[in-house]
Amino acid sequence: MSTFKDRLKLGKDARKDCPRSSQNEVGNIDRDPIPLIQNSSEGRVKSLVELRYGRMLVSPFTFYRGNALLQAHDLASTPNMGMTFPICGDCHLMNFGGFATPERNLLFSVNDFDEVHPGPWEWDLKRLIASFAVAARDLRHGASVEEQVCREVVASYQKTMAICANQSALDIWYDSITYEDLLEQAKTKATIEQVERSMQKAERRTHAELLPKMTAIDEHGHLTIRDDLPEIFHLHHATSLLDASDDWLTAHSWHSIYDTFMRDYRATLAGDRRELLGRFEVQDMAFKVVGVGSVGTRCLVALLTDNQQRPLFLQFKEARQSVLARYIKAKPRARHNGQRVVEGQRLMQSASDLFLGWTTGPNGRQFYVRQLRDMKISAELETFDADTFAAYARVCARALAGAHAKASGRAAEVSGYIGRSDTLADALLRYAKDYTDQNEHDFERFQQACRKGRLIARSEADFAADHLP
Template structure:
């Protein structure tokens, strides 16, 4: 039987083939970033690709968030210790946040799994630490804060993984980060206030609170989702932004699409949740644009109500192949991309959405399903001072270490590789700083492509102006 010390030694021995100091390397950066960006837009709604580029054009940070494929390409050329298991795949600092468990407890963790796929754990950690460097520079915190938050990320991951290495399998499985834990760890008044505000905001972000913001009642008393271009629009209205030949637009009605979704979706839920879902009746469905990197992929929101007219919003989000798929030899176990996302989320989170499941839509497109917005809350980086920003860096890294430990069952090997010194901290600080420089160069080339017309970028205001009365 392999002992705890044996597993630590396996991790330490991996340094021979992959020295920790080599983790500073940037990888495959001799490429045309614009071509990779174009390839990541294939298969998306064409008109919304212009909005995606518009959002990426806002800053180097939104550019970084908007194209995980580019860094995945680069990371494929970097050294790793040779351990592969399901990782997040798009592990930047805005893909963490608060969410409600089925028991209505508020937890903090990784909360975006669109790109989940087997891969080296180093790729997640490198994307996370680089995202903090990019954001710190974008928000003009200064070089000292940039270094501080990057060191905090790696040191926190190191410490948290060492703790995970000593825990039992069930201990790791049940472990979670609550907002009460974050309050106890907060070191400054400003950080405590930020956590308290997030808790209060999450408690308000319910389906009932969302109802008047997203819906309207017609003269017949029928409840429907309100169009709000370019964010929300109905598939078959004159204001639809779908391409003429899109399979969602050519479908007979939104009801037929919903029925197609529900046929397979119900089978992915546990029996008690199927029973709960049966107590709701669908009222309307519309297209919803989400995020930065996801813009142009198909996402629909269905409004359902129970017999007392209390709402439930379900989000059906297209599950495209992971950006990691072309860069790693190990294949995902699930052939259905919606199943890949759901199983990855269930594996990496300590608790998951009550209605999390997967399905297929018209023409066999893959989708996964979850509640829209229910008690979900993200960081408001613009309001963070240096201490709060660093505290956020620590908790993101703690959450990532827990997710990796849970997904892999190999915390001791990872901890053995990292060790107790600052060797990996120093290497990934160097990586983050250099990749932030690389990101700025790529952003400049992206801006040039937009100015020269190779890429078309449009803002929300541009789309809204097209439909002014």
Template structure:
């Protein structure tokens, strides 16, 4: 096999210069543009809701209608559409596709260390790296307005996101690719580097909470033992059995008419096992499937087919797996890239590329009727940020952390830290452009939210809260 020659100092300088030269075609100030916003956001949401479980779509809209921030979280398709009308730096890499501030959090590595990283890859695809940066930055402006912070606070949050991304990308551009791959942002590392006692205390408390968020702790909350078998308890609309009394599937849905259900599940699970390393397959062979139920998750994912699988080992210890439907990425819809043969595999491979470490049970399979799925543990020390409880100082620390994590993910997935860092440079030019973008786009989000609310009130869309739908099942 022919060896790839090692890069010389001249090669490294050339790559950095190539990124810098790109500014001549797409100056950094051009990133202040918000793109093609001459569209109907409601129509885009309807496109994105097509094919979902029909009776759950109103719940999706009910969660989105809570505020412009929840609307923003659930409307990645709208921003992807708009970004397609903006100049881009012509350096496509593997991106998250939905890198808003609530899609970062803590989870356990295979070695049981608590990591902080990106944790949602449903929209991952090849795309312009700055699309991730813009979605993240604008999410801080939208969230700051939601939390009633002043504009100066919101601008500072965006500035800290971009400068952190810029400075850490410069650091990764000086590192060997293996060092970049090995780099992991652990809670222990964050605590050791924390300057503020308040930040350190919150991180330590987060670690304590995360340690209790395991399948074993989840077992009595989600299920009950009937004889020798464990059964998942219905709690509609969030959790229900597809063919049970509390189902939200219509009788015409092809999952309701599916024959030989257990055989279909066995076949799908076998296909999933074939996507795992042999040691992971061996590990799962010690577990027996007990029950399968539907579980609604998130905001943007509501209505996609998402199952939880309860498995028990020979010692009665549980493992909850989540099987989640994967559809075409909204990024791929608006940015031309190579066709994808399997959407579940796209999610898994994108996640493995971008995360410092991924779930040991991460894999994919085909479901019945041609749908694609990926699987992972339902909850393994997972910890979500509570931005509502953060003051401006903590939000600023969190913004800088998210910028760092995004830079690490992009550097690891692309190996293009030199080119990206060359484009960004060391000045405030990119930060100033993204601050302007975030303010303008937050204005647009509020307009889109108003149009969405009007569509719900007029009857064009139906929005129902979790409480509304839960009331339907009360005796």
């Protein structure tokens, strides 16, 4: 077995073929972004693709969030140190946040794994640092804050990876970031208040709190999920946004779809969790539109209740091929995309959702399953001052480095490559600035395509207006 020094040297030697300064390259950007955007929309619910484009059209930042495929295409031609292991694949700053462990502890980590796939760790770090640069410019923080948050990202990743390089495998496996950790590290009153508000908000985001917001009693006295277009709709109601030719509409009701989901899902849970799930009975199921990049993929939420009518909301989210798959020769171990997402999440997080599992739905589409909104919280960037924004950059990078160290077992090699200097930080700062410029250029071409009708974009208000009485 190689020694710690051997592994550090292996990382350092990788600089010969991939100098850290070469990490500033933005890749193959001599392309039309529109065909790539259209390609990423294939297989989605057609009417909801228009909503996806509407959300991407809001700002350069929502555009950046909405299309991970475009940056994956560009990154494919950039240098990397040659080390491939499971990475997030869509590591922008809004894919981090708080969530509850099965023991009801509140942790902070990467919380979106739809695109998880073996790949170069640099791709995650580059998508993260560019997202901070794009967001800082979009929120008009100024050039100095833009540079500060980018440097905070690299410095925190570098520091955390160096710490992980000296830790045992078990220490890395069990390490986590609690909200108490965030409070201890907060440097300003404003940041402390942000963390405290997030903790209070998380405590309220339970299934019981969600029940009156999402449900109603129908004319037969049954508890049902309330339609809220375009966010939530029933598959077989007049308000459905599924295309008339959609194969799911051949089912007479949602019950057969739910039964198909549950057939395989239960077997992916541990025995004690199958027992717990068995204490709930399903009441209703509806389609739920989520996020920006996921809009148009199939996502359903089921309402279950126990014998005291206490709720459990389960989310069935479509798992498609990772956007990285076409650009990386390495293959994930799992052939089922839902299993790929679940195993990636379990590998990269220190703890995961109590009901996390996977299943195959009607017509062979693949899904993963988790609880809906259970103590899950995301950053409210518009409320961040410069210090809080920098603090958030540090904690995201720390979480990413910890996830990479846990997933790979190669922290020493990565740390050896990064080293102690600012060489990588300087290169990635240039990358982030240049890619932010490129993102704005792509956004302008996207706006033009929508104006000329090459792409059709519609807002939430447009969809709601279609169904006004």
